[in-house]
Amino acid sequence: MSTQAPHLTATQERSLRDIFPGDSLLLTPEQTLIFATDAGRRMGTPLAVVRPTTEAQVVELLRLARAERLPVYARGRASNQVGACVPARPGIVVSLLHMNRILDIADDDFVAEVEPGVVTSDLQRAVEARGLFYPPDPASIDISTIGGNVATCAGGMRALKYGVTREYVLGLTAVLPGGKVLRTGGRCHKNVVGLDLTRLFVGSEGTLGIVTRITLKLLPLPQATATLLAGFGSMEAAMHGVRRIFRAGILPVALEFLSPEVLDCVARRQTPPWPDSVRGALLIRLDGSRESLPLEVRRMHGALHTPGDAADGIPGNEPPVWSAHGVGRDEEEPLWAMRRGISPSSYLVRPNKIGEDIAVPRGRLLDALTGIRAIAQAHDLPILTYGHVGDGNIHVNIMYDGADPSETTRADAATVEVMHLVRSMDGTLSGEHGVGMAKKEFLHLQLSPLETELMRQVKHAFDPLGIMNPDKAY
Amino acid sequence: MSTQAPHLTATQERSLRDIFPGDSLLLTPEQTLIFATDAGRRMGTPLAVVRPTTEAQVVELLRLARAERLPVYARGRASNQVGACVPARPGIVVSLLHMNRILDIADDDFVAEVEPGVVTSDLQRAVEARGLFYPPDPASIDISTIGGNVATCAGGMRALKYGVTREYVLGLTAVLPGGKVLRTGGRCHKNVVGLDLTRLFVGSEGTLGIVTRITLKLLPLPQATATLLAGFGSMEAAMHGVRRIFRAGILPVALEFLSPEVLDCVARRQTPPWPDSVRGALLIRLDGSRESLPLEVRRMHGALHTPGDAADGIPGNEPPVWSAHGVGRDEEEPLWAMRRGISPSSYLVRPNKIGEDIAVPRGRLLDALTGIRAIAQAHDLPILTYGHVGDGNIHVNIMYDGADPSETTRADAATVEVMHLVRSMDGTLSGEHGVGMAKKEFLHLQLSPLETELMRQVKHAFDPLGIMNPDKAY
Missing domain, CATH: 3.40.462.10 (FAD-linked oxidases, C-terminal domain)
Incomplete structure (x- = not known):
């Protein structure tokens, strides 16, 4: 093992610079430090932080990441409590906060289309102004992003009557390692064509791909x-x-x-x-x-x-x-x-x-x-x-x-x-926060070896090289 | 290609007889004919029909099926409209109607545990008698089974306010090809540990394994x-x-x-x-x-x-x-x-x-x-x-x-x-019935080659030999 701190090669750095101009690429420790942790306070090692504004940049990044076998860690506002977005192995941190547009609020479809960096309460205010309702309300609602909510299947107070994030994700776009773009579902409130890849992404803690666009179901706003x-x-x-x-x-x-x-x-x-x-x-x-x-x-x-x-x-x-x-x-x-x-x-x-x-x-x-x-x-x-x-x-x-x-x-x-x-008591280690790094040591209490093996094989279908948020969640 | 009608070998038949005594194994065409079709009226070829009463029998069956590369088709009351439970290739039809016990209705957990052959309206009446509520109500409610509802992610009239079957499945037991028993989820109303294998089974049209036990969320019954x-x-x-x-x-x-x-x-x-x-x-x-x-x-x-x-x-x-x-x-x-x-x-x-x-x-x-x-x-x-x-x-x-x-x-x-x-119009080929055989010819209009490939790879993790309801759904 090298005694030198892990770092990008000059070629890797140049390739990243080609994709991420100006301050959309952060490299110095002073700049990357705050991207090394989340609300759970565990620390990791970002080799670089990239801040895409377009799906095309994410595609280029995940092409590079596959070619170079670089671990990739997507994150929103990092309000996660369990280290789910911490770069546990040295790798590229992808901050999605610059992809934060509400692309559409469709009154008659009862649908919103958003980028992952939209803050949950911003979306809620925007839809409520039009008499619509997006129920999931994790405690971190004023900080957390929709992308993070999808990654963790966020719950919240209103889950009792209205359910969790899973119930509101109708479709999504995700970029997979290698740069392929997967679009699942759509604007239909009901859809039973094929395996449910959309909900497979919900709660997957960034282990399958980077979600770049999310279609959400809305309800009429209660009076x-x-x-x-x-x-x-x-x-x-x-x-x-x-x-x-x-x-x-x-x-x-x-x-x-x-x-x-x-x-x-x-x-x-x-x-x-x-x-x-x-x-x-x-x-x-x-x-x-x-x-x-x-x-x-x-x-x-x-x-x-x-x-x-x-x-x-x-x-x-x-x-x-x-x-x-x-x-x-x-x-x-x-x-x-x-x-x-x-x-x-x-x-x-x-x-x-x-x-x-x-x-x-x-x-x-x-x-x-x-x-x-x-x-x-x-x-x-x-x-x-x-x-x-x-x-x-x-x-x-x-x-x-x-x-x-x-x-x-x-x-x-x-x-x-x-x-x-x-x-x-047949309870679960986590009702809301997820597993991340914090609960991995307890996973054997809950998941059978067969379950874990199937989850890993399912991950393998999306991420055969194991570079998406490795060593997390399952 | 042989001109002889497809049939089991004498050894296969003997092995099935060892697992399924008496009339829990049906072999003659007169007996198996009604298991060759569903409400969509397409016909297939059952080599045999088995009617397990226990999980252990399903395990034995799926060991045999793997060893013999025999296609397996699970079915409930076959109210499916699209041929999802028709034995499209000659194979073993597994009728789950003899696994029809309501195992538990837990008033304080707001949970029911059922075997797959329970008729949907039977469960609804049983829970309503105790002030509880199981909302999904496909039109075939008096015929259809919970197992079939899970396989198709059944909707119904009440889906608008209460959601579809997916929203009510908290956990399940499934036997996979080869006989391994997978238990996912549990009685918790919220659970975000690992990839969501539970919901992956919902709507999977019998292509991943045979579900033998289902844990359902219940609500308080509206007055x-x-x-x-x-x-x-x-x-x-x-x-x-x-x-x-x-x-x-x-x-x-x-x-x-x-x-x-x-x-x-x-x-x-x-x-x-x-x-x-x-x-x-x-x-x-x-x-x-x-x-x-x-x-x-x-x-x-x-x-x-x-x-x-x-x-x-x-x-x-x-x-x-x-x-x-x-x-x-x-x-x-x-x-x-x-x-x-x-x-x-x-x-x-x-x-x-x-x-x-x-x-x-x-x-x-x-x-x-x-x-x-x-x-x-x-x-x-x-x-x-x-x-x-x-x-x-x-x-x-x-x-x-x-x-x-x-x-x-x-x-x-x-x-x-x-x-x-x-x-x-960005619509979907199916909101409720699923794809089965009927909509396969239109799938290319909706699913991208990448989606289809990922679905097949996910299936491969559960069913590497492709014997669970082959050539269906995706």
């Missing part, structure tokens, strides 16, 4: 929304609240849980509106027509306050001890601002975080939360649990002080235990 | 439903009605169109409730809570009767000339019975039918319907158009008399023209 915050006397009572909502036949837009530890954490930054007796909360969004929404809010209150079924024989099946609600964006905003404050305020508890996003079958939520609490106690560490309980998807933030070797060791041990706990 | 039938003065006016509904921000459960030709056809079997001035209709279903549904019905009437925007400058943008509605199953049933009567009554027009199920971008619906009408006139044939216009998905029934060689020739020519018309 009105409302948000309820229901505070319960215990975590158990909040989980029974989840059960009562679904048993009442209600499918909310969003159904978020806040554990007692998270409520305490929020209380460090703001004087909370809830009384001390609240030890677990549900944040619930509903939508509908202006006429019917007030009735639905009343119905939700009714479902939450229905006395627990005594036959259940389960302790803690009590209604909320406190609640609040807001109708319309202005009234709802303070409640969602509080929700968004969880992640920043978690650092008031400890300076470092291991953030997991496990999911379990919905009926196992209370078991999972109880098990995670026991792991926190066993390791004497704060673990914050919150998130999309309607989907069985829980964010698990294991907080620790990285300057304290003992806490660091215990945090790592707690992470391993959380993963084993989740798998013992 | 109430209502149905409206709105009759318009013209096809154009009905299409503008579709536009007004979406512009009002309404996403109905179902939004079905009936062309004037279809209304005439229905009138041959029953005295229609609508006046003669109705020359195009929309059949619309809504659902929701008991309290809000009446408001939503009123809102739908409002949207339909909103005067057309003069600025549109489009002729035919007029409100319905007649309408009716029913709330609750009993009142709605006559309207849906009328809808279900379309297919049988179409045979009163002509004894033979070429049934297509194209889809176009939603904004091109009127263009597509107008173009199809022109094709009907040019070939002097009745073409009945109806179906899921909310999804841009239109059933196109080209009616002809198979005893009349001229009509037969014209029907074939009209089919080719419909396919070219659809593709000129």
